[in-house]
Amino acid sequence: SMMAAIRGACAQSRKRSRSGEGLAASATPADCTPYFAQTSRLNCGPTCVRMVCGAYGRDPGDKAVDRTAGIVEGKIITTLELALAIRRxxxxxxELHFYSTSPCFNEDNLKFAFYQQYNAASVKQSGMSRPAPPHVGAQHMVLECLHMNLTSPATSYPLVCPEALLEQASVEGIGIxxxxxxxxxxxxxxxxxTPGSPHLVLALLDWSVVMSQPEDEYCGHFVVVNxxxxxxISLHNPDATEASPxxxxxxxxPVDLFESARTTVGTDEDLIFIxxxxxxxGKASASIDRPRTAPLSEAEAAYSD
Structure with missing residues (x-):
């Protein structure tokens, strides 16, 4: 899905050990990619956007990238919104290409406390905090946000990928x-x-897999594969604490750990190729050639390459 990866849920009590300003990965094919540490417990995604843009000489700074990505404290930010931020x-x-096994909202992910917690916060902040009828569960309240208007104020960012977000990405030249x-x-x-054209991947991982936490403790986290x-797999992780090697x-x-973390249930294997x-x-032909793994929904088919 394009569901958010709010890293801070897993790192609220960790203390930063380094600022990470301007460092670059060494001995990698894309060693021109700058490194920046996330500046809040929630902005791993926008920080990855900043690193990606910096690799092409377009670092906007931390505050500007947060504004462009549309991050709001305690609310979901989607993978496709990060792609849109890079485009803008x-x-x-x-060139930007978004790949996912579920480009739109995957209701199955609501079984995870991670998604329930931040979806509930988003529902409340989006003016949908009225009590649900006794027969209506939290999932129903979350799904009411599917068709939220993208032109709403910043306090009403959508929780999930409505059709309008797919359309906007298509209009802005993002392959889906x-x-x-x-x-x-x-x-x-x-x-x-190449030094002049790094090929990067912004990936959504389940960091609980990396940290060997129980399966039900899904924790989404964005990283830049460079x-x-x-x-x-060489990557820039915006979490600069010493909590993990x-x-x-x-x-x-290691490739096996990377594969496990990116393909686990909850990530929907979200990737942005840049x-x-x-x-x-080149813009039209950069899509990697691979057979589809499942039929597209009507909305997805309208905006897929």
Whole structure:
């Protein structure tokens, strides 16, 4: 899904050990990607956007990237909203492709406390805090937000991916495809990086897998993948604390752990592939070639490559 990855839920009590300003990963194909640490417990996604944009010389600063991404304290931010933020900061200097096994809202994810907690907060802040009738559960209240107007004030950002968000992404030239991307495709994409055109992936991981927490403790977290070998995935993790050996700049995660964390239930295998645009033809042809894994819904089909 394009459901949010609000990292702060897993790190409320952790103390930062380094600022991470301006560091770069070493010995990776995309070593020009700057590193920035998240500045609040909730803005891992916008911080990843800042790193991506910085790789193409378009770092907007932390406050501007938060505004552009539309992050609001305690509320969901979706993967596709991050893609839109990259587009609005970098313009058409970059190609953007969003891949997910569920580009729109995946109701199955509401079984996780992580999503229930932040969906409930979003419902309350969006003016939908009236008590539900006795026969109506929290999931129903959350799903009422599916068709929220995208032109609402900042306090009414949508919880999930309404059709209007897919349409907006399509209008802004973001490729959208419902599919499961293979590890090999991610590796090949990153290995094609050049100093002038890094090939990056903004990925949604379940950090509870990385931290070996119980299965029901799903915790979404965004990272920037900026290099790959057959043995490891190089990434910039906006969490700069020392709570994990995979926090900080240019860390290398074993491929099996990366695969487990990105494909677990709850992530919907959300990925944004980014590279520098070279031509109009390049923009149209950059989509990686892979058969669809499931039929598209009517809304998804309208905006898929």
């Amino acid at each position: 900061i970098c313009g058409f200097e970059v 495809e419902k599919k499961s991307v293979s590890l090999q495709e991610i590796q090949e994409w990153c290995k094609a990086s 290099g790959a070998t057959d043995q490891g 995979y926090n900080g700049a240019g860390v290398v995660m 590279r520098r645009a070279t031509s109009e033809e």
